[in-house]
Amino acid sequence: MPRLVLWDIDHTLIDTRGVGRELSAAAFLQTTGQVMREQAKIDGITEPVIFRETAKLHGLSTTRADFERFARALTEEHLKRGAELRERGHALPGAAAALDALDAVGARQTVVSGNIRPVSEIKLQVFGLDRHILWELGAYGEDNDVRAELVRLSLRRANAAAEEAVLIGDTPADVEGAHANGVRVIAVASGRSDETVLRDAGAEAVLSDLRDTELLVKLVRGDSR
Template sequence: MIASRSHRRLILWDIDHTLIETRGLGSELYANAFCTATGTPMVHKAEVTGQTEPSILLATLRLHGIAGDEPHLSRYEKALPAEYDRHRAELAERGQVLPGAQQTLAALARRPELVQSVLTGNLREVARIKLEVFDLDRYVDLEAGAYGDDDTDRPKLVAIAQHRASVKYGTVFGPGNTIVIGDSSHDINTGLRGGAHAVGVAAGGESVEQLLGAGAVVVWPDLTDAAAIEAFLLSSLT
């Protein structure tokens, strides 16, 4: 059970491999945007798991020996959302909502005690498009979230989301009433370092044991047991 003095709880969802999968399309669109931003075909790509989009781009620029971060980053932050916008239909066809994600988000959205948003390394517009394509945006308040274009240091995104949600909902969200939910040890580390509880979902590449070892307070194998997930998230509110 997670102790909290507030009757409200801020739930911050990771997106990729927690709620949805792009099933390879994301990498293709990234390569297109990289070429648009730099004029250079992408041959190498930096590690992406748990990183923000700007930090991935900067590391990928280094791999290609490309200098001049800011002009490339500015162009990239326009090019990538444009790629996703143009490929909405393909994303809907090739990608997928992970098992139980829609049902769990819907169940939690019916609880006024819970404020659902996202904490993701995706650019804000990319996150919005991904969730819109799979009709998940209606369950989360994107204004209360934090995104890769807010800060390259992902743990700092927790405080950004807490501030936005606090201002909007008139509740002080802090370490006691914020939960970050994700599929990787990076997500768990983000939550713990950023000032939140961290919950794992073993729907990506890491096991239940790995996520528990990273410090998750609990790990679900997937999101199919909406009732149990809801009960856990409300356990200290009743």
């Protein structure tokens, strides 16, 4: 069993069903004074990059300080509207059982996400998916703009070698970030990328969802499908 499982959050463990975009829009307005008319690409992208590129779409040039204000506002919006997130969003099928099953076989589990850490924590807490997550071992959007660097940082924080880890995510960016560090990937086609896209990206295994916990544990262990 690999010592470390690195989870993506959005469209891997949960789906906010549009609430996430609304909260980002509220934080964007609070930070910039402008209504967010459109949003930059978000799949597999870290929060600082999404904010910067979204600001550019509105003719704005931003600084790190601007992002930090946005991050605080975004955290506040998630705290304020947590009940709405719970009502409108949902944990994806099999997510809770997958986390439980991996904990039962001794895997350490953490998060590598483009979300900032406070939002990552809120998102999983809201859906009861946080109990096995070792947050201090993870890496988050505020840590680096580049997903591959987040994977590298998490390995360092966990004192784990690449061959001791596996990443579970839903985008080609997850695959690329893991492979840049020599980490295996189990891709889940529960987001916008279908199984063909994820296989073409090079994922070692691709699942349609997380419902088959026995298969997931085998794949995490490195057993062939």
